Amino acid sequence: MLALLDAFRHQGWQVTFASPAEKSIHRADLPARGINEVNIALNCSSFDDFIRELQPDLVMFDRFMMEEQFGWRVEKHCPQAVRLLDTEDLSCLRHARHQATKQSGNVSLDVSTELLFTEHAKREIAAILRSDLTLMISQAEIDLLTTRFKVDSALLLDSPFMQPPVPEEQQRQLPDFDQRQHFIVIGNFRHAPNWDAVLWLKQTIWPLIRSRLPEAELHIFGAYPPPKATQLHNAQQGFLIKGWADDVNRVMQQARVNLAPLRFGAGLKGKLVDALACGTPSVTTSVGAEGMSGELDWPQPVTDHPEQFANLAVELYTEAHQWRDCQQQGFDLHNQRFDFGRHADTLIKRLQQLRDDLDSHRLANFTGAMLRHHSMKSTQYMAQWIEAKNRK
Template sequence: MASLRENLAVLAVVPWHPYPLHNGGALRAFHLIRQLGRRCSVQAIFPVSNTSSDDLVRKAFNDDVCNVNVHSFEWATQRRAFSRRIRDRWVTLRESRSLQEPTNSLTLALRDTLVESIRRDPPDVVVLSELESLLCSRQIRKICPEARIIVDMHNVNHQLQKQFDARGSKDRLYGPAYDRLLKKESALSKFAEHVFACSQDDLDVFHKLNGDCFQGTVIPNGVDTRSITFDVRRDKHASRTLVYCASLTTRANIDGLLWFHQVIWPMIIRRCPDMRLTVIGSGDDNPQVASVKQDPKVKLVGRVDELQPLYADAGVSICPLRLGSGTRLKILEAMGFGNPVVSTSIGCEGIAVEDGQTIVVRDRPDAFADAIIELASDQLLFNSIRFNARKLVEEHYDWDVAGSAMFQVIESLASSRRSRTGVS
């Protein structure tokens, strides 16, 4: 474990509940903040919907190796009374004008907690998660102008929105449509001095949009390889169960599952009628996947506390995504557990995989089906890919590796901040 720099103060702002770990954004925020908490003093601000969720967050960050002080504020997403919505809208418009930047009701709810935290413990560096947190940057600079601001971008959101629009989806990310997301991501340099991105491809897009007006670093997604037990059984390929781990509350994951089930799955079942599919993740009651749920050969288990038994029971892991940005935690997780992955090109974007060595990449439905059946019948290929993949994850995609890279940047920014202010 890295030595603790208690004289380095970091403020992390996350605009959603980071725990339980219900999606990729929560996983990334949770693990990166814990990594920082092992290296320096961290103040973390999150919204919570009730006392029980607040207790969960505090317990998750409260152990003997993690120096994270949690500040939460109540934020309920349920519909508010009409009079309350009118009042919030009026305050939002007033604050937007005074701050000269977009403001929403989440930002207003966060403001008091943010101001109190900064005034009590002025940070050297502030890490803002995703676009929603950017709305806090002007307030931070007003109170603590010397703090260096980093934004951690989990996706290239305007590209995701463009993909949704191309498929006729009504989904909207954070409310704004494509042009507004593009405008905001083209102005990252106005909000932050440094940008973290999940992949080099994503970082290149942000640099192009902003004219190289900021410094950027790739902080990849990862897995905690110390807590994930690799399945060493040589006959694991004999399992007739496929596994797909994805929250069925996002359009990209739903689209991937429906495409796989409607187009690829029938090809597999015709040739391997004993094959089964297990789908792990929240949203199993989503009406959009009702047809999948009715299939007796498919089991939607919902969100689970322990992934290990389900991955141990399965052979091949699939990632049939046709939409996406960033990097897929579901792939890294499967590799960590020892399940070889068959993915589309979009599904494994941003991960340094090699087709036929650490993963199998197929985009045509028939080729995707062929790859699954081949892995399930070829023990040598099955084990070669999964052992190579585990090594890749351990060396390049462990959260500890990501945490070290992130801390180096933060330490450098803090040093430059202190040299400017004359603080030792």
């Protein structure tokens, strides 16, 4: 999200970040980036006054729930504004894989139509069809949308993480193999794939690693650790719940190997991108590696089997030559795959093209127009009913 906002600001655009969420103590300093912050309310016509006065040229919704809540209001008061949906990941796919893992206990990459075509998916795909353009972080999810959901590719844009390159001088300044120690896991505890990964490590994978590396420690960082997570902390087993990391780069650069044993999930994995930039090789699953390298090859160990996962982690931790090869290939992938300038330029050009050709673009999306005519009314009337009820 910050990279997208920065890309807009680099164009000299005026950017307003409007959110109904409470402000977190960990939030980014948006005003320092030249971005206005505004609090908005759910199910309230005060948003109508706000958006009518603002009259933006472009409105971006963060996830499909925000499009459901505010999309019809934007269309009513700013009909010529380009409506952009940022999915971050295809959440209906993440939920389907979660159910598949619950059923099988295994890593779930491919899922059945029965698990995928849910009410959740209907809502998310409807929001995609109602929008002028949807940003997809993974080409794998674009392929799924166009083949299984029959979404027109003209409504989608491959827009992965946008990162500044890591120059060679900075690469050389990072701690080397001998200067690092221990394993790291990082991820928000409220995100179901991350919590499942911690449990899988605790119950199955970490004991296998620890039996071969009895002095090694696993440092687990993440926001919002619940009591059930902190109770897993066990210093004797080297299984350390660290909680919130004030500086992700610092803790990642101190670790020798990053572990991401994700059994389900979707989108791209920020923890793996951070590890690439920090020169910390990773071991992950097919779900973790999905979409990460685009048309390139993923250069670091991947397996879906716990015993092999442990073996690969131990080898990477102990073999300096392999570790350095993985690190360098990771730098190369990071700088090619996630280059800020290239992806930001592609995004801005697509948005400008949409702005210039919006009417014909919308005429070609009859399904979206139909959904706005019928389905959108239900969310509109529900919001208006809630607002009226709240007045009593």
